Amino acid sequence: MRRWLKSSFLGRLVPGLGERGGQPTAAEIASYRKIFGLEPPAGGPLAPGVERTSAYLPMADGVRLAADVHLPGGQGPGRRLPCILMPTRYWRRADLRWPANVLRGTSSFVTFMARRGYAVVVLDVRGSGASFGRQTSPWDGNLRADLARVLDWIVAQPWSSGAIGATGGSYVGTAAEFAASLAHPALKAVVPTYSLYDTYADVAFPGGILNDWFATRWGALNTALDAGRLPSDMPLWMRLFARGPAAVDGAEAELPRALAEHATNSDVRSEAGAVVCRDDPTCGGVTVDDFSPHAYRAETQAGGAAVLSLGGWLDGAYARSVLSRFNSLANPSRVVVGPWNHGATQESDPLATAKRPVRPSLTVQYLEILRFFDHYLKNEGPAPAREAIYFTMGTGAWRRSPVWPPPAVVRELHFGPGESLLAEPSSAPGPAPGQDVYAVDFELGSGGANRWRTQLDRRHVRYPDRSRPAARMLTYTSPPLAADCELTGTPVLTLRLASDREDGAVFAYLEVVDETGRATLVTEGCLRLLHRAQSPAPCWVAGPYHSCLRAQAAPMVPGRAEEIALGLLPTSVFLRKGQRIRLAIAGGDADQFARIPAEGGSTLTVHHAGSRLELPVAAPGRLVFAPTSAG
Numbered sequence: 001m002r003r004w005l006k007s008s009f010l011g012r013l014v015p016g017l018g019e020r021g022g023q024p025t026a027a028e029i030a031s032y033r034k035i036f037g038l039e040p041p042a043g044g045p046l047a048p049g050v051e052r053t054s055a056y057l058p059m060a061d062g063v064r065l066a067a068d069v070h071l072p073g074g075q076g077p078g079r080r081l082p083c084i085l086m087p088t089r090y091w092r093r094a095d096l097r098w099p100a101n102v103l104r105g106t107s108s109f110v111t112f113m114a115r116r117g118y119a120v121v122v123l124d125v126r127g128s129g130a131s132f133g134r135q136t137s138p139w140d141g142n143l144r145a146d147l148a149r150v151l152d153w154i155v156a157q158p159w160s161s162g163a164i165g166a167t168g169g170s171y172v173g174t175a176a177e178f179a180a181s182l183a184h185p186a187l188k189a190v191v192p193t194y195s196l197y198d199t200y201a202d203v204a205f206p207g208g209i210l211n212d213w214f215a216t217r218w219g220a221l222n223t224a225l226d227a228g229r230l231p232s233d234m235p236l237w238m239r240l241f242a243r244g245p246a247a248v249d250g251a252e253a254e255l256p257r258a259l260a261e262h263a264t265n266s267d268v269r270s271e272a273g274a275v276v277c278r279d280d281p282t283c284g285g286v287t288v289d290d291f292s293p294h295a296y297r298a299e300t301q302a303g304g305a306a307v308l309s310l311g312g313w314l315d316g317a318y319a320r321s322v323l324s325r326f327n328s329l330a331n332p333s334r335v336v337v338g339p340w341n342h343g344a345t346q347e348s349d350p351l352a353t354a355k356r357p358v359r360p361s362l363t364v365q366y367l368e369i370l371r372f373f374d375h376y377l378k379n380e381g382p383a384p385a386r387e388a389i390y391f392t393m394g395t396g397a398w399r400r401s402p403v404w405p406p407p408a409v410v411r412e413l414h415f416g417p418g419e420s421l422l423a424e425p426s427s428a429p430g431p432a433p434g435q436d437v438y439a440v441d442f443e444l445g446s447g448g449a450n451r452w453r454t455q456l457d458r459r460h461v462r463y464p465d466r467s468r469p470a471a472r473m474l475t476y477t478s479p480p481l482a483a484d485c486e487l488t489g490t491p492v493l494t495l496r497l498a499s500d501r502e503d504g505a506v507f508a509y510l511e512v513v514d515e516t517g518r519a520t521l522v523t524e525g526c527l528r529l530l531h532r533a534q535s536p537a538p539c540w541v542a543g544p545y546h547s548c549l550r551a552q553a554a555p556m557v558p559g560r561a562e563e564i565a566l567g568l569l570p571t572s573v574f575l576r577k578g579q580r581i582r583l584a585i586a587g588g589d590a591d592q593f594a595r596i597p598a599e600g601g602s603t604l605t606v607h608h609a610g611s612r613l614e615l616p617v618a619a620p621g622r623l624v625f626a627p628t629s630a631g
Contacts, residue, residue, distance in 0.1 A: 021111030022046065024363050031364045035336075035389060035398045040367040041374055041381060043116045047072030050106050050114040054093075054249045057153055059126070059133075059146050066130035066248050066258075067150070068092050070110050070120040071159060080161040082377035083119040083154050086110075086168045087147060087175040089128040089135075091225060091245040100241040112366045118373070119159055123150060125175060127265050128226055129245040132258045135226075135265045137283035138199075139174060139291040147179045155186050163377040167191035167369065169343055170455070174199075174293060181296035183303035189376035191369050192293075193310040194343050197321040197328075198539070199292035200278045200548065203455065206317055207566065208531035208548040209505055210272060210594035217456050219268035226262035228255070276530070277550040294539045297328055306332040308372045308384070310365060312340030313393060313523075313571055314348040314451050314461040320542075320569055323404050326388060327540035335404070336368065337390040337572075341451075346460040350520050351394030351512065351573060392486060393522075394574035405489035405542065405570070408616040411623040413478060413581070415608040421478040421581060423625060425609070434609055438474040438585065440504070440602040445591030451524075452592050466511050466519035470584060474606060476613075477513065478581040479625040488572040489616030490542035491523065493583070494565045496610035500603045502555035504529045505596045507589055510568055510613075513580040525568035526589075528596060529556050532564050543567020561607050572618075583613055 024032070024040065032040045051071050056064040071081070086092075110120045126142050127135035133142070155162050164186045166176035173195030180190040196202040204211060224231040228244035247255040271282045279287050289295040300307075307329060311322035319337050326335040339349035340360065347358040374380040388404040391397070399406070416422040419436065446452075449462040493508050507526045511519045533552040537545035544565040546552075556562065575581070587602055588595055617623045 021108055021113075021115050024367060028361050028363045028367075031361060032367050035364065036368060037400065038371075041371040043370065043374075047074055047115045047117070049073035050111055052106060054246075056248055056251060056254070057123075057150060059142075059149055061142075063126060063133040063142075064131065065126060065133075065146060065150070066092060066124040066245075068122045069157075070106060070114045070122070072114050072117060075159075079159065081117060081119040081159050082161050082163040082165070082373070083121060084113055084373065085121050085123065085147075085150065085154065085164060085166045085176070085179065086172055087123045087125050087143075087150075087166070087179070088168065088172045089125050089175075089222070089225070090171065091129045092122040092124045093246040095243040095246040097241055097243060108362060109366060112363070113370065113373075116370060117378075119154075119157075121150070121154060124245065127262050130247055130255055130258050132261050134261055137266055137271075137286055137291050138171070138268065139178060140266075140283070141286065141290070143175065144178055144182060147175070148182050148184060151179065151182070151184045151186055161377075162186055163188055165189045165191065165373050165377050167193065168195075169193045170195055177293045177300070178296070180303055180305040180307065181293070181299040183299060187303065187305050189306040189308070189373060191308045191310070191372060192325070193365075194312065194315055194318055195321065196293070196318065197325045198294045200288040202317045202321045204272060204288060205275070205278075205548065206593075207505070207526035208277075208528035208546065209526055209596060210275075211452060211592065212594040213592045214452060214456060215272040216269045219270075219272075221456070222265070222268060226259070226265050228259045277553055278548040279550050294324070294328065297539055301330050304331060306372070306376050306384075308334045308336075308369065310336045310338075310344070312338055312342065312344060312348070313391070314350075314454070315340060315342045316452050316455045317569055318342070318455070319571075323388070323542070323570055324540050326404055332383070333386055334372070334384050335388045336365075337388070339391045339393050341454040341458060341461045342456075343458050345458045348461040349391075349393045350463065350522065352396070390488075390572050392488065392572040392574055394576070399572075405616060407619040408489050409619055409621070411615050411617050413613045413615065415476055415606065415611045417608075419474070419476050421476045421583060421613065435605055435607045436474055438587070438604045438606070440587030440604060441472045442588045442595055442602075443590050444469060444472050444586055444588065446589050447591060450592060463521045466509070466521055466584065467513075467517055470519065470582075472586075473509075474585040474604075476583045476585075479628040480515075480578050480580055481575055482577065482624040482626045483622065484574065484576050485621050485623050486572070486574050486618040487522075487615055488618040490570045491525075491568040491616065492543045492565065492614040493525065493568065494563060494610070494612050494614070495585075496561050496607035497564045498559055498561040498605040498607070499529060499556050500558050501597055501600075502558065503597055504556070504602050504604065505587055505593070506564060506566065506604070507586040507593075508566065508568060509584040509586070510571075511582040511584055512573070512575060513582050515578050519582060522573050523569045523571040525566045526593070527564065527566040529564065530554065532562065534565065541567070542570060561605070563610060581615075
């Protein structure tokens with residue numbers, strides 16, 4: 001029953017349901033050694049359990065926020081503990097009916113850390129859960145002031161050592177990262193996991209295109225949760241288990257009044273639908289950057305908090321998020337990127353020989369977070385090295401590098417006749433010399449288990465064989481590889497492109513085709529043509545940067561070819577001899593993104609001259625192809 005519950009959305013409200021935070025198994029210790037090349041932190045004797053209390057914390061404007069305080073069980077009076085803060089909008093704790101209430105306890109992460117000598121404070125942010133107030137945007141202008149007051153409150157508690165860390169996954173990780181921008185003297189370290197860095201580019205508008213499926217469903221989820229219920233599209237059994245957010249102890253009568261104040265929270269989908277450019281006003285007059293961590297980079301650096309980030313290659317654009325954060329901040333930093341979906345509930349290596357999803361042990365990640373917090377909050381253990389720890393898909397191997405990207409050689413592939421990818425530009429004639437015309441198929445989509453949907457439902461990312469959709473896209477395929485090679489970094493696509501419309505979109509998919517013809521998606525990228533202008537980036541970005549600002553937005557001139565450059569999402573994959581590299585180009589993704597243009601047809605023309613695909617080949621290494629009649 002516990003395993004069934006924790007794999008559901010209920011497990012998101014009660015993370016790690018059923019894992020009790022005990023000693024790691026021998027297999028988990030071996031996995032930790034494999035990934036990090038170190039022994040896991042030993043820690044001291046485990047507390048026998050966790051003691052929880054709850055309270056309302058008053059903010060500067062009188063709004064009261066609900067908080068749960070978890071302390072190690074059996075601790076004597078006068079013991080001072082470092083604290084971990086987790087600010088959430090997904091109910092700090094759910095009020096569950098039987099049998100879920102029998103199995104509930106505290107979440108696995110809270111239990112794990114509290115039993116190892118930490119206080120853990122889980123906070124319903126303003127306008128959510130059992131807290132009062134309203135939210136004017138997803139991470140609204142009150143959040144930082146609220147967090148500063150909560151940090152002050154923690155320092156003043158009799159159980160507090162005065163050292164604080166902040167962490168969480170997804171929304172919670174972003175809120176934790178905002179705490180790092182306060183330069184609060186007590187906040188020593190933050191661990192944002194599976195969370196965005198640039199709100200506009202990483203989740204809301206990748207490539208400047210509205211992530212419509214996510215915005216619609218996430219908005220509906222928030223509206224339901226803020227009203228104290230699960231959405232109607234959740235399975236009935238989930239809605240029967242969860243009565244709503246847990247009330248503060250002794251203040252059960254306050255909960256209905258708190259929920260009533262949430263009724264005027266901003267509507268994410270309607271607000272997002274009015275945005276085209278990054279600097280368009282939304283959510284009561286602010287822009288998306290006003291609630292984006294990357295816009296507070298200077299403040300976060302001034303605070304000096306150490307940063308550990310975790311992400312997954314198949315988790316939307318969040319692998320790019322953690323790598324951008326790693327390279328943008330001068331703070332002591334460390335990053336881990338695995339073959340994971342959102343929250344690492346499944347391993348999603350598309351090139352693995354075993355295709356059945358595997359659930360990674362969260363305890364292995366908890367051990368690394370523990371080691372990080374132990375050093376910065378308890379002054380225990382050596383300083384964690386500044387490095388990127390990453391998994392190379394198709395190998396089962398973990399690698400470590402002091403820099404990202406690791407050393408690589410950029411290899412260019414060029415477009416040729418017969419929709420080919422060639423090592424050198426081709427001048428061979430054809431029926432339509434040097435160009436390919438594509439009538440956009442706006443009904444084409446990336447499926448219901450794509451990398452963007454896992455960010456909401458945490459499902460396994462599973463793309464079907466891409467060979468059949470290829471007939472509905474424009475594809476370019478290389479000769480077979482003559483030797484194994486590894487691609488690690490950010491592929492970059494440059495197109496000499498014309499459109500018959502003033503606006504449109506390019507969706508690019510990098511695929512591996514095996515000897516049987518099966519095509520496997522490796523990574524992807526997209527760009528709205530209105531936002532094709534390039535500019536200097538405000539933080540570290542691999543590949544071309546598109547500001548998507550109103551001043552740089554410009555319609556295409558129908559029929560005129562222009563250079564369009566976009567970076568695909570970063571990846572690390574091992575390609576084997578005999579496989580082929582394929583680039584697939586589409587003009588829409590009906591399963592995920594808004595249609596551009598909103599109605600009518602569209603035709604894209606790709607000119608071979610000036611079009612190329614740049615691949616980062618890990619050094620030392622080569623990208624060589626078997627000779628063919630076309631090569």
